Amino acid sequence: MSQLCVPHSLSPFSSRLHKLPFRFNTPRFSLPSFSIRAMTSHIVGYPRMGAKRELKFALESFWEGKSSTVDLKQVAADLRASIWKQMAEVGIKFIPSNTFSYYDHVLDTTAMLGAVPPRYGWNGGEIGFDVYFSMARGNASVPAMEMTKWFDTNYHYIVPELGPDVKFSYASHKAVEEYKEAKALGIDTVPVLLGPLSYILLSKPAKGVDKSFSLLSLTEKIVPVYKEVVAELKAAGATWIQIDEPILVMDLEALQLQTFTNAYSELASSFSGLNVLIETYFADVPVQTYKALTSLKSVAGFGFDLVRGTRTLNLLKSGFPPDKYLFAGVVDGRNIWADDLAASLCILEVLESIVGKEKVVVSTSCSLLHTAVDLVNETKLDKEIKSWLAFAAQKVVEVNALAKALVGKKDQAFFASNATSHASRRSSPRVRNAFVRKAVAALKDSDHRRATSVTARLVAQQKKLNLPILPTTTIGSFPQTGELRKVRREYKSKKISEFDYVNAMKEEISKVVKLQEELGIDVLVHGEPERNDMVEYFGEQLSGFAFTVNGWVQSYGSRCVKPPIIYGDVSRPRAMTVFWSSTAQSMTRRPMKGMLTGPVTILNWSFVRNDQERHETCYQIALAIKDEVEDLERAGISVIQIDEAALREGLPLRKSEQPFYLEWAVQSFQITNCGVKDTTQIHTHMCYSNFNDIINSIISMGADVITIENSRSDEKLLSVFQEGVKYEAGIGPGVYDIHSPRIPSTEEIADRINKMLAVLDSKVLWVNPDCGLKTRKYSEVEPALRNMVAAAKLIRTKLASGN
Template sequence: MLTQNLGYPRIGSQRELKKVCENYWAGKTAYSNVLQVGKNIRHENWQIQKDAGIDLIPSNDFSFYDHVLDHSLMFSAIPQRYYDVIHSKGNTELDLYFAMARGYQKDGLDITAMEMTKWFDTNYHYIVPEFYKDQQFKLFNTKIIDEFYEAKQLGIITKPVLIGPITYLLLGKEKQIGFDKIDLIKNLLPVYVDILKKLQDLKAEWIQFDEPFLALDLDEKTQQVYRDTYKYLRKTFPQLKFVLSTYFDRLGNNTELATSLPVDALHIDLVRSPQQLNEVITHLHADTILSLGLVDGRNIWKNDFEASLAIIKKVKEKLGDERVWIAPSCSLIHSPCDLKNETNETVLIPEIKQWLAFAKQKVSEIVTLKHLAGENSGVSHQYQLAENQYANITRRNSTLIHNPAVKDRLSKITKADASRLNTFPVRKQLQQRLLNLPLFATTTIGSFPQTKEVRSWRAQLKKGDITEAEYNKLIEEETQKAVKWQEKIDLDVLVHGEFERNDMVEYFGEQLAGFTFTANGWVQSYGTRCVKPPIIYGDISRPEAMTVKWSAYAQSLTDKWMKGMLTGPVTILQWSFVRNDQPRSETCTQIALAIRDEVVDLETAGIKIIQIDEPAIREGLPLRKQDWAAYLDWAVKAFRISASGVQDDTQIHTHMCYSEFNDIIQNIADMDADVITIETSRSQMELLDVFADFKYPNEIGPGVYDIHSPRVPNSAEMVDLLKKAKAVIPDQQLWVNPDCGLKTRGWDETKRALIEMVSAAKEMRAAVTETIS
């Protein structure tokens, strides 16, 4: 029986990757230093896993930005517009790579970034490959080979990780009509062969192919491509050993397909889908190894050793010891690095900390399970079992978790609690009369740049270096500046800037009962963007108002309308580490009631435009379509509960980013937000087509520029996008806004971009006026 890991966090235990990359982009550190920090992180990760006793340690799981983008570079799937970057004097291959991820605006070049979207149902974002008819691929970058050799030089024979060829193609997007991206497999496979040959020459033994699309619904054509592809790879490399990794859901109707593929080991996710085990075993070939994904790669709770050992025992009885591996459910990139970094007991109390395991601890759990399942389990392993049992028992019985008042309120929810007083057409007339906003009304999504100074104030407050009164004064001054500047550039609906907030979920979690936090529990969201997800450990309630003070203060500074900013219940759920001892729907509804209380208090304080962000509602969709209806029922209901306590003339906004709405547009409409703002700039307004086809009745703010790139577009570019929007959505329904919040951007680029945005909106208004006259 062996252990394997599918991937390890690549940000560094102290977020070294974030710091060095951002310094490099700012011109504050050398290219050689970036490479050295990357090497240091890789070596540390490999050593951690080796010391823990992992048998098959992954390589090529490290990335400077995104592992899908790594593959695009490796395969030379580089859109033509980026080649000028590499040809510019002094630029490196890494500069080309970052330009694909972030855009490029210097050296006389102005190049947009590639599209970015969610990695299945996680909060990780990947850079979407761009595909063209008859596209050719070649080995452009040898990172996977170089890193295998690098580990080998340290005495560690790793298991190189490749995104499987079918999954890579399915992750991409056709940029021309008239072809099917899956047909590019014939052009892509030779590159895989080239890579595998080089790895074989270096004496690689195991190769990991990640094929998470096997946990999704597949058409017959794609299923056949799977069969043909792996048959070809097996025939070409009879000596290499292949492990096929699936995760995030069950194999379901792909069980027979996955188990029939000629691979040496099959990995399945038994955390997300324990019910698939019997069916997989039934179909498994007689000589195929089964890798059991038992340790949760996406959450932070300790494994239940007793439950896992029962599964391992059952599988061993059927398959034998040699055909059983123990592994995490998926890559550990979705987990924080090391629980030992949590030393501040005022942030994370010991009672809760003992229930947790981060990536380093999960690696140890995998190895401990191997020893406990073996015949020669020692005293130390039995002690670890007893310790694990104690932690799980204390969690189940803890008085911290259950709140009868919350459960009672939940039981009394009625249909009326999830409905506005009147339908949207009635509400719209009342809101127009009250708000008196122009066509193409301008606003932002909420946050303004969080400068080092703003972040330092929060740190000083926590350390006790400044008083709360001094901190509040600084935030007041920053809010005043933001409000006055928005008035100056003539934005229509203002925001207070959220300078008092850390993260859009963490800020609320800090004020809700049932949440706790970490000091260093960072995980990668995209590129160098790291977040510290809150931990939901118990029943949730709102002890007091959370945002009213700052929204009301900002409104007092201006005669224009100030928008209240909240994070929605589904997003708070999705972007937290969620308790696993009750249904997620129940936890989400508890959050919805807390947000509802805040919405009502904002309205009472005179805030008549309230945004409840739900960027994660699409992300939360189950991977299998047959499971969608149940999820969407409780997710939409939770949003409606949060938004439905106000009067008809209070305008409710919501925001969603990096979502495909085609297949859930009815559910988006069912949310009944008065205004929805969405990310559309990277897709050149393509996402609006579904709203037009559906005849979406409420108002829409399609993002007119991409905030995930430092590039600043001009007003003409935004006008072009707005004209595309106007071609499919009536003027009366359109708002003008950026794609997302501006917290991660600098003030200079933010100001320039918003001035251009306001100019674009005014040009659109003038064109309408001219047409009418």
């Protein structure tokens, strides 16, 4: 390697390279006792749903009783086989298995450990679909387990419920079965397990467990199960296993880190004769954690994220064990931009100078679960923009191309084509807009907070809206029926006229408005029949966005989203929602909410451009939403909801980086509504996440009313108010979980409201579901909302009588 490595495509997209220390005096290390072939490539994980969402449709058919267990298992087996064969044909050396899941990989680990909460009635034996899906989705008699975000992604995992009485046992042999399944196809895979420390620290205490109980104490109880799994994998012929420990990128306490070391010391004997890779991702690991991790003698390799792990290179330079392999995550597993191959190759060569030749394994930065599946299915995407992209299937090819280049087998044509696409993106006039950039620059000198206090605004709003105590509302969307989706598809494909489309949407809005009036809901929504997705819908009407047809990404279970691609500067050419909100308001005398998605959520739920800082893009989106808010107000809409469902999701994993994110995220929300009158009530909504640690930032957003997930997390949100946090704005902690088909009773909802009233003033409390109703059926929605309204009226009567 030369002392100075500068790729010909050096650009803002290659910012990782700017901080590279190009000269090293790091000594060469001797080769380890076992051998890997010179050209080595590795994939951390792969999407499960299929390029055309085959698993989604198979799951939903199964849940509806339209297909059998055999049918579902066949679809799953076909998907797994196609994925393994695809990677083998490309030339990937380390192909993962057990990254497939019927719902969630954390839930799979719960099944593997036999950690089933007692309410599901499991009595031992291999865990089947009945228990598995009951934990995930609930059933007629018991609620589902809690669901929350997987680190700082939009993927949701099922939170394990643990306590001192849990009897762990090896209850799901899925990892071994899938390894054998691949082996029968002639493909030797690397079975992947979620590591013991990550599993424990991603869990929560089961209901009723004393607060003094330490979940960490359970680590020693689950290690024996891991030993059984490892032994069975080894007996089946596995030579490598991958243990994911993403929790290692967090700021761990000394006891947590010691627990990690103890667990792997205990596992060391079972690793004998087996090569073990410990994989980390989503950030760099802290210095002390890095030292503890790389000191493990029984481990053959370590995987690091070199895309989001901005300090990883310096960590590696500080020392790397001479007998270990470095699995270098240089290809971004969380975005869809084509890798800058020249820049990545340069980084890999630098890494070789640190850890030694033939020690570097080219990898993705994390599982490709977080990106779209295959670009080949995007036949309608703009050709220029398409040339800038790489989905999961293309990233597999990029990884292997880099591995080949690293050993002197560079595909010159492939690298040249890649360089051309990067040059095209840098020079394209559609990427930058001088007017937008000037508007964002002007923000730095302005105060964008509303001038009046929230308490004064609420008084003015109540005079105008005249709402009852404990006002009821919903979060925005109503069920998206098959007929509704068909109308949207036909309009998009020009099979029906705009006139017919608008009339169909008006009919649906009228139906939703009448239903809400009949149910007795106080603040209405129009149901969003015209919207495909809460982010995509707005992106389609903003400049700087591109869209896919099959760019689906799993959010939870069978739920998939199709993130827009932000490729350039963002602006709003015209009003986006005013017509629909005004139409709905004309159908009722009750307040009608204008429904918008906030800038931080649009940012976090999109594939974001990587040629400028994220906060710059967010400010651009905020100014576009600000235009829409002010147009809604001028059109007579007095209640406007600006959803920031993903605010918590974007919080950096390292505490040192969190204040800056919260500063610009909160300011972005404030920008959207700083110009409205005191009488215009601004709502926001937040989804599944732990908000307690950022409650002060939520308060500083300045929303008049916030609705927030609460029921599926056992009212965890309420604890922050029990601890004395003062919240003067309106708040609606969700009273029932919409992600489950279960219908709560009036009494159950009333009980939840009473729990809220124990810590919140009745003057600020709102009654609403946890989230939008888009994914539910009317047969579930109508009785649930009827019970919700009845519960609110019941509590109002009791409050009025002084009971």
